Amino acid sequence: MEINERRVSQQLRNFERALTGYDKKEPLARYLTRFFKENKQMGSSDRKMTSRFCYNYFRLGNAYPQEPSIARLVVAEYLCEQQSDLVSLQNPELAQSLQQSISDKVDIASRLTGFDINLLFPLDAGLSAAIDRTLFLQSHFIQPDLFIRVKRGQEEKVQQILQREGVVINSVSGQTIALPNGSKLQHIKGLNGLYEVQDRSSQYTLNFMESGANESWWDACAASGGKSLLFLDKYPAAKLLVSDIRLSILRNLDERFIQANITQTYRKKVVDLTDAENVKAALQDERFDGIIVDAPCSGSGTWGRTPEMMQSFDTDRLQYFTDLQKRIVAQTIPFIKVGKPLIYITCSVYQAENEAVIDYIVNNFGMRIEKMEVIKGYESKADSMFAARLLKV
Numbered sequence: 001m002e003i004n005e006r007r008v009s010q011q012l013r014n015f016e017r018a019l020t021g022y023d024k025k026e027p028l029a030r031y032l033t034r035f036f037k038e039n040k041q042m043g044s045s046d047r048k049m050t051s052r053f054c055y056n057y058f059r060l061g062n063a064y065p066q067e068p069s070i071a072r073l074v075v076a077e078y079l080c081e082q083q084s085d086l087v088s089l090q091n092p093e094l095a096q097s098l099q100q101s102i103s104d105k106v107d108i109a110s111r112l113t114g115f116d117i118n119l120l121f122p123l124d125a126g127l128s129a130a131i132d133r134t135l136f137l138q139s140h141f142i143q144p145d146l147f148i149r150v151k152r153g154q155e156e157k158v159q160q161i162l163q164r165e166g167v168v169i170n171s172v173s174g175q176t177i178a179l180p181n182g183s184k185l186q187h188i189k190g191l192n193g194l195y196e197v198q199d200r201s202s203q204y205t206l207n208f209m210e211s212g213a214n215e216s217w218w219d220a221c222a223a224s225g226g227k228s229l230l231f232l233d234k235y236p237a238a239k240l241l242v243s244d245i246r247l248s249i250l251r252n253l254d255e256r257f258i259q260a261n262i263t264q265t266y267r268k269k270v271v272d273l274t275d276a277e278n279v280k281a282a283l284q285d286e287r288f289d290g291i292i293v294d295a296p297c298s299g300s301g302t303w304g305r306t307p308e309m310m311q312s313f314d315t316d317r318l319q320y321f322t323d324l325q326k327r328i329v330a331q332t333i334p335f336i337k338v339g340k341p342l343i344y345i346t347c348s349v350y351q352a353e354n355e356a357v358i359d360y361i362v363n364n365f366g367m368r369i370e371k372m373e374v375i376k377g378y379e380s381k382a383d384s385m386f387a388a389r390l391l392k393v
Contacts (some may be wrong), residue, residue, distance in 0.1 A: 003085045012070065012086070016045055019069055028054060028308040053209050055082040059140050061120035061310035064113070075115050079105055079141045085374065102138045106175050111283045121303075128351045128386065130374040136349070139378035141256040144304045145170055145178040147382060148185070148195040149203050151260075152233050170381075175233075176203050193261040198226055200382040201301075201347075201375040208343050208371065208389045211235045215289035218243070220273060221330050225253040225346070226245045227294050229260055236264055243271040243282070273328040279335075285335045295325045297346040297353050301384035322352045326360055336392045342367065350376075354386040361390060368393050379380070 017039075022031050032054065036047050056076040058068070063103060070090070077084040078094045079102065088095040097108050109115040117137050118124075127133060150158045155175060162169060162177070165188050170178040177198065185191055205227065211217065214237050216257050219228045222242035244250055250268045257266075272278040298321050303309045329344065336342055344361070346353050354374070361367050372388030 003088055005089060008085050008089055010044070011049045011053065012073075014042065014050045015057075015073065016069065018050050018054055019057065022054075022308075024308060024312050027306060028058065030305075032154065049268050052261070053077070053086075055143075055307060058307040058311065060115075061307065062122060063117060063119040064115045065119065067114065071113075073111055075113055078109060082142075100108070102141055103134075106138060122310055123315065123318060124348065126318070126352055127130075127245045128349055128354050129375045131349055131378075131384070133377065136378045136384070139381075140304050140307060140310075142304070142381060143181050144383065145200075145381040146181050146183050147200045147203070148177050148179065148197060149198045149230065149233075150175045150177060150195050151193070156193045158191065158194050161194075176200055190282060193259065196226070196229055196260060198230065199302075199377070200380060201377040201385040202226060202383065204375055205343075205345050205385065205387045206230050206234060208345075208387045209234075209292065210341075210389075211238055211290055211291065213237060214239065216287075217241070217290040217292065218286075218288045218332075218335065219292045219294070221292075221294050221296065222253055222268075223249060223294070223327070225256050225312045227292055228253070228266070229257070229262070230339060231292070232262060232264055232266075238264075240264070240266040241269065241286075241288075242266060243273075244268045245272050246270065273331045274324070276331055279331045283335055286335060288335055289337055289340050290343065291332050291336050291341075292343045293329055293332055294345045295328060295353075295357075297321050297325065297348040298350060300349055301349045301386075304378070318350060318352060321348075322357065325353060325357050326332070329357065329361055330365075333361070333367070334391070338392050340392055341370065342392070344390065346386045347382050347383055348386060354388075358388050358390070366393055367391060389390070 006224045018035050021035060032051055036042060053073055057073050059080055060072055060076045064075055074087055078087045078098065082099050084098060086212040087098060093112060097105060106117050120137055167183060168180050170180060209231055216239040218241045220243055222244050224230055228240060230241050242253060247270050269282050271282045298313060298318060333342060348354060358369060358372060362369060367390040370389045370391050375385040375387060
């Protein structure tokens with residue numbers, strides 16, 4: 001098929017306008033939504049291609065830094081796509097191998113351009129040791145899947161609805177269904193309340209949350225309630241306390257629980273986990289059979305979804321998160337019953353936020369590691385995470 005050069009030129013102009021206006025102070029997705037609202041003349045195909053170009057551009061991370069934006073975009077398109085009119089026009093030599101594997105294309109791009117994959121990811125010398133660095137770096141050229149968790153007992157019904165509506169299903173494993181990124185489920189009749197959007201790796205953390213009957217648990221950094229919903233789906237009889245630092249966050253959690261048709265009674269408290277006096281005042285003499293700390297973190301295991309983050313992360317920001325994580329676990333551990341677990345979770349790939357925090361817990365609070373794992377989402381088009389289960393002795 002003949003390439004429309006005028007069309008490609010227009011796509012490049014749209015990309016350059018979008019990129020020039022982006023100051024990295026907000027997520028790229030939010031910025032693009034606003035950009036498209038302000039540029040109503042752009043049709044659906046224009047918006048789609050501008051989004052694709054912007055996301056692929058940022059998937060280069062910190063690699064190929066000195067080149068003009070168009071030159072970077074050509075290499076990004078080459079690495080991320082199997083077909084690209086832009087690459088065919090701008091670099092016919094690269095275009096000859098567009099359909100090859102990512103590992104082959106990385107080698108070819110390194111040979112034919114100034115691209116160096118070793119510069120892509122910030123602070124990559126500090127990755128958790130279990131991570132395959134080569135596969136992890138290459139995974140950033142692949143758009144992750146959209147994962148949903150189906151409500152227990154509704155697996156067959158949900159699959160039937162998706163098939164009826166012609167939704168492409170990439171894979172199914174138990175309650176986890178993988179769909180192409182961008183799949184629209186919100187308006188499908190009969191699905192509401194039967195599923196939650198939740199990454200595959202996040203769902204996997206349930207394996208660390210084993211609970212007995214009628215136990216009392218605390219989700220200390222509940223945020224929008226993803227881990228709480230996951231936990232209650234398997235342990236509906238648990239007595240659950242959810243907390244976060246702001247009431248507005250817990251109100252959003254309430255709304256999500258209502259949408260998920262959660263009927264179990266749960267308690268909620270506003271708690272500042274960096275303030276020992278605030279925690280003591282909120283919890284007093286309570287003791288729990290399990291505490292979940294889904295800790296604030298760099299989010300570095302999710303940057304395949306938000307690649308713009310790779311260009312704005314540094315050692316100061318990493319230090320901020322590790323200090324915060326240690327303060328939070330220090331405030332939660334006193335409220336665990338002896339012999340009961342602390343579940344520590346991050347969506348980070350940095351050793352400083354993962355194994356180093358576990359070492360801190362073990363060395364300072366006498367807890368014992370029952371199990372811990374780097375969850376290698378990069379092997380399955382998912383987020384990469386870390387989870388550990390420690391027992392109070």
